């Protein structure tokens with residue numbers, strides 16, 4: 454059988470090493486029509502008319518708040534991401550951010566930029582002015598980490614190595630992340646507990662309805678005087694107006710973030726980086742390699758790994774005839790699918806069905822070719838969202 458020339462639309466620049474993970478016969482570009490899959494980084498897809506041809510989305514990164522995941526679930530389309538692939542890059546920038554805040558590096562650099570006159574005048578002004586930028590050291594200080602997933606757990610570990618005390622909060626920490634945490638990390642019972650105990654607070658939660666404005670005026674009120682707040686998660690997790698008020702009142706020492714906004718612009722105690730957390734050669738490559746591999750495995754074989762809306766499902770190929778069915782997680786789907794296959798005279802060679810929340814997914818290998826009529830019958834079952842036939 455000829456290879457299917459699948460088409461992949463890229464909405465952002467995707468690292469070449471990642472694209473090389475796609476089969477060679479794929480057509481890839483920023484302007485392909487009727488794509489089978491989409492690769493994206495931070496481009497906002499909420500207002501995009503996503504073509505009906507799209508079978509899967511690959512997010513070369515962690516956060517998927519730029520993607521209409523719910524709408525895609527209703528179409529039976531998985532959204533893949535790259536968990537942990539940029540965690541080290543973000544960790545390093547957060548450590549840099551803590552040091553910027555602790556040593557007042559940005560205001561100090563601005564002061565130096567403003568120096569003029571002869572070298573001798575500069576030296577004099579330097580020695581007279583430097584006391585305004587005296588800072589603190591990290592060992593012995595407490596770092597509060599809110600969200601102990603791929604990034605938060607790495608930061609907790611790095612901070613312990615730097616001699617800091619670490620207190621963390623995550624109501625749904627995964628087993629993997631918990632294993633990564635050094636035993637010295639203290640477990641807090643709430644966001645409020647972390648805020649009360651920490652000199653530096655860093656946020657590593659996804660942007661969800663539940664985390665929007667997680668850090669607001671009332672919670673900032675609980676923070677230690679002179680604390681440094683770091684936000685390399687998402688803009689919406691922090692109320693910018695409340696932060697500016699706390700900075701102006703001297704309650705917060707600095708706000709270091711990855712999300713420039715008008716409310717923060719020009720503030721002497723704000724460092725806003727241009728969403729640089731994942732912008733390293735290594736992270737861009739790791740994310741693209743991971744997600745392109747997952748996308749291709751799904752398009753070719755129906756296997757699912759690291760989808761935010763579907764369960765992990767993978768089955769070794771022992772038959773040339775495979776059906777991949779996305780369905781709602783409701784009773785009797787497997788029964789109806791099996792009955793339709795039996796009525797068509799097909800023998801099931803292997804089958805797996807798994808669910809995640811409202812979504813379920815079924816892979817079925819059969820012993821002989823599948824007809825167009827059977828695919829239409831399966832697609833017409835109530836609760837079936839998408840059916841793909843994947844002959845090897």
Ligand SMILES: NC(=O)c1ccc[n+]([C@@H]2O[C@H](COP(=O)([O-])OP(=O)(O)OC[C@H]3O[C@@H](n4cnc5c(N)ncnc54)[C@H](O)[C@@H]3O)[C@@H](O)[C@H]2O)c1
Nearest residue numbers: 515516600601602603604623625657658659685686730731
């Ligand atoms: N600045 C950047 O360039 C950059 C790069 C990567 C990720 N991010 C952002 O960081 C977020 C986290 O990334 P990750 O790779 O660590 O994701 P992750 O899924 O591994 O970890 C997120 C953790 O947050 C926890 N969480 C959810 N709600 C919480 C709450 N209310 N309080 C405390 N914990 C909560 C989850 O249980 C999970 O353990 C991403 O969703 C993304 O928005 C930003």
Ligand SMILES: O=C(O)CC[C@@H](O)C(=O)O
Nearest residue numbers: 494495514515516731732
């Ligand atoms: O792709 C990027 O540059 C940012 C990615 C980052 O925000 C993420 O959520 O992984």
